[in-house]
Amino acid sequence: MLKLFLSISGRINFLQLARHSTTYVESTARLQFAQYVDFATINQEYILQKGSGHYIIAFDLSYRPKSGRATAGIGKYWSGAAQTTLWGLEAGLLSVIDVDNHTAFHLDAIQTPAKQEREAKGINLLEHYGQAILWAAPQLTSLSAYLAVDAPEPMTWNVRFIFAKKEFIDRILTGTPLQIISRLRKDANCYYLYQGPKKQGRGAPRKYAGKINWQEPDLTSFNLQYADAHLRLYDGVVYCKFLSRNIRIAFCQYLDENHQVSAHKIYFSTDLQLPALMIGKYYLLRFQQEFLIRDGKQFTGLQDCQARSTAKLEYHRNTALTAINIAKAEQWLNRPKAERGAFSMSSIKTFYHNHLLIDQLFNILPEDTKMIKNHPLIRQLYHFGAIAA
Incomplete structure (x- = not known):
């Protein structure tokens, strides 16, 4: 089949x-x-x-x-x-x-x-x-x-932004050992983690150091992992309010010809040990x-x-x-x-289709003709019409 x-x-x-x-x-x-x-x-x-x-x-x-x-x-x-x-x-x-x-x-x-x-x-x-x-x-x-x-395109955030939701992520994390990799909205509700001195006296310790403005983020809270003329990639752990958990992010700033930030994307993983470079690589793959x-x-x-x-x-x-x-x-x-070159399903389909036709041809020919089936010139016909033989 x-x-x-x-x-x-x-x-x-x-x-x-x-x-x-x-x-x-x-x-x-x-x-x-x-x-x-x-x-x-x-x-x-x-x-x-x-x-x-x-x-x-x-x-x-x-x-x-x-x-x-x-x-x-x-x-x-x-x-x-x-x-x-x-x-x-x-x-x-x-x-x-x-x-x-x-x-x-x-x-x-x-x-x-x-x-x-x-x-x-x-x-x-x-x-x-x-x-x-x-x-x-x-x-x-x-x-x-x-x-x-x-993660869908921005125009469909409200229609089908289904996978980066607490209900879905919690179900996967509690039911399997898998960790999630996905992308956040450009205006995701996230907070810096507080790294200052611990509070003395009574009361809960401070956890967060303010909401993140992704248009003008405090980059001192992140670590620069990669930079070239077109991209800057930052690594950091933040608190995501709508997921109710800490996540590791790969914050990408895209630069124009004047080296000014023209756009940004926020990739994330629920695995807090996964480096930002791998988060971005895995999501794009x-x-x-x-x-x-x-x-x-x-x-x-x-x-x-x-x-x-x-x-x-x-x-x-x-x-x-x-x-x-x-x-x-x-x-x-x-x-x-x-x-290898590029993978061409078109060429492979051509190969298998030709193979089927040649096999059917030899099935109806006399028995003694089947000896030439493996002749190099006959086998060239398998790739006849393929884009990349």
Whole structure:
């Protein structure tokens, strides 16, 4: 099934699977998709075998359009591309970011239940997202101690600023050993920690030294970790009021051509020992998950499933994204770093499609012709039409 997802050009649905397979008919493919497969464990083992060993976990939401009202999980969800809520389906995607190889692997996809189902269970969206991470905690904690979650663009702070919330972060920190990495609003309500002399006499000791004005912060309270002509990065521990906890921040000031501060961003981690340089690096690497989702939508049929049940929809999503894991490990990571170049899912799809056609050709030819299948000139045809052979 994974090879078919890599070999079929165009839409990937039950009819296409039957057309391109000598094993499946359409009804067999539908029955296969109804089976439960523990993709999280399968992908975990595969990543441990093929990856560098230096990972962080990323969690993000993926919207896909879907018409009708009979599909499980159907409803209105936020679409990042349209910057509004649209009718369709949503899934929470857990990915493993390979820090040393600068790429993302798929781990698991969990469909978001419809509003009626959530109300019947007595949970909201945020509780569902947290529970999805708790379910996968055994696989996640075997790979990394850090979970990086997205922070939306400023125009959507009030719409979907869901992960940097106390309810979500407390649920993850109390239910798993994971530490959170994310980004704060530019005007986040934070306070300097008081570092002066201790109070003598009765009464609680002073904890904070005033609210932080991020437009004009007291930089003497932070440590400069990096500076160049375009960026200054400061490290520090502050108290975040809406999270009700101390956090470590990576405060980035971006400079214009006159070396004046033109903008700033505040990355943070609940791990108070993680250096600011690593906080910024890990959060920015989270974006590799977006490339994984893009390749799934463009090349492995992530949005093509025709089924309506939760089991079949999750099977399709996980197969589409796991196929990218296979392609990435077998056709890209197995090369030395100096020879890899850019990862091209388009070229890999071309390779597997040509491979399928050539295999089918030799299956219908006489038996004695199969001896030339491994001839170098024949094998060149596998890469015919690829962008990067």
